[in-house]
Amino acid sequence: MLNAVSLLAANTPDGRVGLGALGQYLKRTAPGFSPKTFGHAALSDPVRAYPELLLTQEKSGYWVSLKPKAVAQCRPLRPLSEPMLDDIKKTLWATSDKLRANMDAAEYQNRSIEIETARVTEELVEMAKKCREAVSRGEALGLTDDEVRFYDALANNESAVKDFHYRHIGNEISI
Numbered sequence: 001m002l003n004a005v006s007l008l009a010a011n012t013p014d015g016r017v018g019l020g021a022l023g024q025y026l027k028r029t030a031p032g033f034s035p036k037t038f039g040h041a042a043l044s045d046p047v048r049a050y051p052e053l054l055l056t057q058e059k060s061g062y063w064v065s066l067k068p069k070a071v072a073q074c075r076p077l078r079p080l081s082e083p084m085l086d087d088i089k090k091t092l093w094a095t096s097d098k099l100r101a102n103m104d105a106a107e108y109q110n111r112s113i114e115i116e117t118a119r120v121t122e123e124l125v126e127m128a129k130k131c132r133e134a135v136s137r138g139e140a141l142g143l144t145d146d147e148v149r150f151y152d153a154l155a156n157n158e159s160a161v162k163d164f165h166y167r168h169i170g171n172e173i174s175i
Contacts, residue, residue, distance in 0.1 A: 001026070002052055005064050016065035019043060019055070 004025055008017040023043045026033045040046045047055045047064055056063045138148035 016063045019062035019064055022064055
């Protein structure tokens with residue numbers, strides 16, 4: 001927290017940083033950061049716990065600064081060497097390659113879903129056309145829906161035709 005205050009306050013004319021800005025910085029650099037993790041109710045509590053930090057309240061809000069002795073104790077950030085920068089670049093490239101591969105896989109999956117949806121839609125449209133044709137065929141012949149289904153079953157099922165034929169012959173003989 002000392003280094004965060006030192007870094008943020010260094011860019012201000014009065015050498016202090018707003019408590020909210022400090023909290024945002026800590027959350028951004030360490031997404032899991034929460035004062036509650038350390039047993040504090042609010043960010044102002046751990047700030048007060050640091051003897052090197054000074055918390056002041058003004059009309060505009062809470063401000064955090066380093067006490068004069070603490071300024072001298074904070075270690076300056078050291079510049080990154082070329083090998084360290086190369087390692088960081090490699091890590092970033094590897095991460096971006098993994099991200100790109102994951103995005104490509106998600107896009108492929110999305111396209112597959114779209115294609116499957118298009119196929120199902122086409123089949124539903126064909127079924128609707130066939131239903132419409134069947135209804136209009138029955139109307140043209142003056143048949144009820146049940147009669148159309150009956151004759152369609154006979155036309156599409158050979159064993160039903162034989163059973164119907166034998167029953168018809170049996171009915172004629174018994175009459």
